[in-house]
Amino acid sequence: MAAAPTVPEIVLTSSTGQRKMAVMGLGTAPEATSKVTTKDAVLEAIKQGYRHFDAAAAYGVEQSVGEAIAEALKLGLISSRDELFVTSKLWVTDNHPHLILPALKKSLRTLQLEYLDLILIHWPITTKPGEVKYPIDVSDIVEFDLKGVWTSLEECQKLGLTKAIGASNFSIKKLEKLLSFATIPPAVNQVEVNLGWQQEKLRAFCKEKGIIVTAFSPLRKGASRGANLVMDNDILKELADTHGKTIAQICLRWLYEQGLTFVVKSYDKERMNQNLQIFDWSLTEDDYKKISEIHQDRLIKGPTKPLLDDLWDEE
Numbered sequence: 001m002a003a004a005p006t007v008p009e010i011v012l013t014s015s016t017g018q019r020k021m022a023v024m025g026l027g028t029a030p031e032a033t034s035k036v037t038t039k040d041a042v043l044e045a046i047k048q049g050y051r052h053f054d055a056a057a058a059y060g061v062e063q064s065v066g067e068a069i070a071e072a073l074k075l076g077l078i079s080s081r082d083e084l085f086v087t088s089k090l091w092v093t094d095n096h097p098h099l100i101l102p103a104l105k106k107s108l109r110t111l112q113l114e115y116l117d118l119i120l121i122h123w124p125i126t127t128k129p130g131e132v133k134y135p136i137d138v139s140d141i142v143e144f145d146l147k148g149v150w151t152s153l154e155e156c157q158k159l160g161l162t163k164a165i166g167a168s169n170f171s172i173k174k175l176e177k178l179l180s181f182a183t184i185p186p187a188v189n190q191v192e193v194n195l196g197w198q199q200e201k202l203r204a205f206c207k208e209k210g211i212i213v214t215a216f217s218p219l220r221k222g223a224s225r226g227a228n229l230v231m232d233n234d235i236l237k238e239l240a241d242t243h244g245k246t247i248a249q250i251c252l253r254w255l256y257e258q259g260l261t262f263v264v265k266s267y268d269k270e271r272m273n274q275n276l277q278i279f280d281w282s283l284t285e286d287d288y289k290k291i292s293e294i295h296q297d298r299l300i301k302g303p304t305k306p307l308l309d310d311l312w313d314e315e
């Protein structure tokens with residue numbers, strides 16, 4: 001296996017202490033077919049040089065991620081928890097002003113951590129409090145008090161329970177609303193970005209406002225979940241052959257060259273290593289011309305059943 005490079009970092013300007021985040025993180029959204037446990041995968045990733053982990057209350061992985069971090073400290077793979085960047089997300093059942101602090105404290109207990117690096121509003125939707133249901137039943141949806149939720153998140157950052165606060169799956173319209181009252185602007189908007197859903201408008205808006213975009217599903221869910229717009233794309237096959245790289249590496253290199261941060265999920269030792277090998281080569285102008293021809297279509301259309309008409313504000 002090739003030696004692991006050091007992953008470049010980016011500063012979150014609205015974070016406490018100007019926290020740095022490695023541009024590539026490991027996703028931990030569970031896949032029922034995975035033979036490797038989240039604990040083993042996170043531990044292996046730390047061995048390989050990953051320092052940024054993307055979790056969520058709704059994934060049910062916080063305990064395993066926490067156990068892996070505790071084990072990594074015990075084994076001396078890292079000398080302090082501060083070397084890691086840990087993100088978690090609030091589920092829609094907790095998107096109520098009075099439930100933010102208890103939900104964050106619960107995540108911290110489950111993760112065995114004293115602070116998060118980043119907490120995100122997972123989806124711009126609120127449901128009645130209760131158990132995690134996926135997909136979300138639209139009849140459970142109630143009005144989303146974004147201002148109240150954000151004020152509670154700002155309080156959490158001021159209390160030192162998280163270094164930064166942010167959004168996920170927010171459209172430009174929703175970010176504009178958030179920015180209109182935020183005293184601590186969102187450090188991050190985590191959204192789907194991949195070669196099949198390049199999100200140029202949203203990315204330009206975030207850049208102008210100093211919001212870091214983190215791309216999720218950067219491989220459009222990879223090869224293991226069946227054929228897809230990027231992993232089975234003839235244009236990308238050709239680029240991969242020309243560079244002597246894999247399609248996954250072309251996808252991740254493109255995100256890196258766009259100045260994005262991204263969370264890619266692999267629990268496989270070899271693919272985890274492969275995904276790290278993207279920092280010492282580049283795409284050419286000709287590659288970019290070909291990339292611009294890739295058909296665009298959003299993969300993740302929403303977490304509800306049925307889908308909501310106004311979730312993406314027609315952007």
Ligand code: NAP
Binds near residue numbers: 029031190221249268
């Ligand atoms: P992804 O990272 O694009 O793809 C993951 C899939 O690709 C897995 O099946 C993985 O299988 C496979 N894979 C990984 N590296 C590969 C490679 N080099 N070659 C071929 N296949 C490869 O998709 P994702 O899991 O949907 O997204 C990543 C993370 O983003 C999630 O885990 C989660 O943390 C976050 N996310 C957030 C949201 C949100 O609403 N905020 C939504 C979706 C995802 P192996 O494990 O077998 O390698």
